[in-house]
Amino acid sequence: MKKYIGDLFISRRWYLLVGSCVIFLFLAFFIHMLYQPALAYTCIIALFTLIDYILLFAVNGGIAAKRIVSPRFSIGDENTVTLTVANSYPFKIKGILIDELPVQFQQRNFQLDIIAGYRSGEIPYSYKLRPLLRGEFRFGNLVCYASTPLGLLRRRFTTTFSREGSAVKVYPSYLQLKKYQLLATTGSVMTGVKKVRRLGHSLEFEKIKDYVQGDDVRTINWKATARNRALMVNTYTDARQQQIYCLVDKGRSMKMPFEGLTLLDHSINACLAMLNVALLKQDKAGLITFSNKISDIIAADRRANQLHRILETLYKQETQFKESDYEAVWSLIHRSITQRSLILLFTNFETFSSLERQLPFLKKIAQRHLTCVVFFQNTLLKEIRDTHPDNIEGIYIKTIADQFDLEKKQIVKELRRHGILSILTTPQNLSVDVINKYLELKARQMV
Secondary structure (H helix, E strand, O other): OHHHHHOEEEOHHHHHHHHHHHHHHHHHHHOHHHHHHHHHHHHHHHHHHHHHHHHHHOOOOOEEEEEEEOOEEEOOOOEEEEEEEEEOOOOOEEEEEEEOOOHHHOOOOOOEEEEEOOOOOOEEEEEEEOOOOOEEEEOOOEEEEEEOOOOOEEEEEEEOOOOOOOEEEEEOOOHHHHHHHHHHHOOOOOOOOOOOOOOOOOOEEEEEEEOOOOOOHHHEOHHHHHHHOOOEEEEEEOOOOOEEEEEEEOOHHHHOEEOOEEHHHHHHHHHHHHHHHHHHOOOEEEEEEEOOOEEEEEEEEOOOOHHHHHHHHHHOOOOOOOOOOHHHHHHHHHHHOOOOEEEEEEOOOOOHHHHHHHHHHHHHHHHHOEEEEEEEOOHHHHHHHOOOOOOHHHHHHHHHHHHHHHHHHHHHHHHHHOOOEEEEEOHHHHHHHHHHHHHHHHHOOOO
């Protein structure tokens, strides 16, 4: 019974036609000559309604819908979802297709208009989703409301999915990896990425080859030249097997939002892209996450599944609302990382006093490792500083914004004074600036 009644829905067109019947019959009450036409008009609408019902429920056929979606999404990026609709009715179908999106998107009125021809194959429809949270998302059912060319009634078709089939995991932005892989293998200049001039040579000898025009004359190998009676030059390769550690602060300062993502999400995306480039440059990639205590540790390595381990670890990180314990971080590094490494610390210092509390531990880390602190500019303050206020309140707000900006610059100077590198950047430029800094340090043989 549910098939014939529970899945039946009445369209707006039917209500409009029935409303016109009521008006027609009402007028016939005063104008008797309209009674017969009004009665005939009502009977025709009733007949069409019956025909429409028979076509939808008695004729063999139906609508089959499928959802084609990747088992994982990339946070902050546009991810494509494809829906297919197949019509097995012997007539053309129009209707709407409703995809029950995960609750994290907070979209309760999402629908697509569909048209499927006579016994058509699978017709694809696609749309894009931009998740702003990491974790497991679950899609609901696919619901299609189909109507015949008459368009008076609609029949509901529901496609259900298993718990596993409806689940999608939202990972850190792995789509950035392909974007920045070119940096690790070529010297091409990409948009937003500057090319760094190499200073000198790496210490790792690669091979001796014939001299060709354009080779650096300082690399001529005179002994090989004498033996072969032709100019021979040494070639060098980048120093490899260096340890690169990304330290991700999950404290309350990283909860600040920017373009829908928190600073922690931006840091995780940049960290993943950076470590992927490091692995492609034949260096060892490691990861440490911390808040009021150490959360996850992945020792620096170059194993085949190292990037996957890093991705799975970053996937489950969440912002903590506690003060970060830098003393515990220094103790871990002092105890576990014995080889000199590049330490990239992703954190956020809003005031100079917040740096002063952690500076003693950063100085201890910098004594044994090449340390670079990555923190963020407040883009909202920059917009305020660029304004030209014409009242006392505006001037006061701009002065406060200038003061905060000055403190950021003082933090950079203080870190430099103690031999600690720093990157002060905006969230949208974070990945580019971090990778740029790494390649610059590689070019200068500091890593």
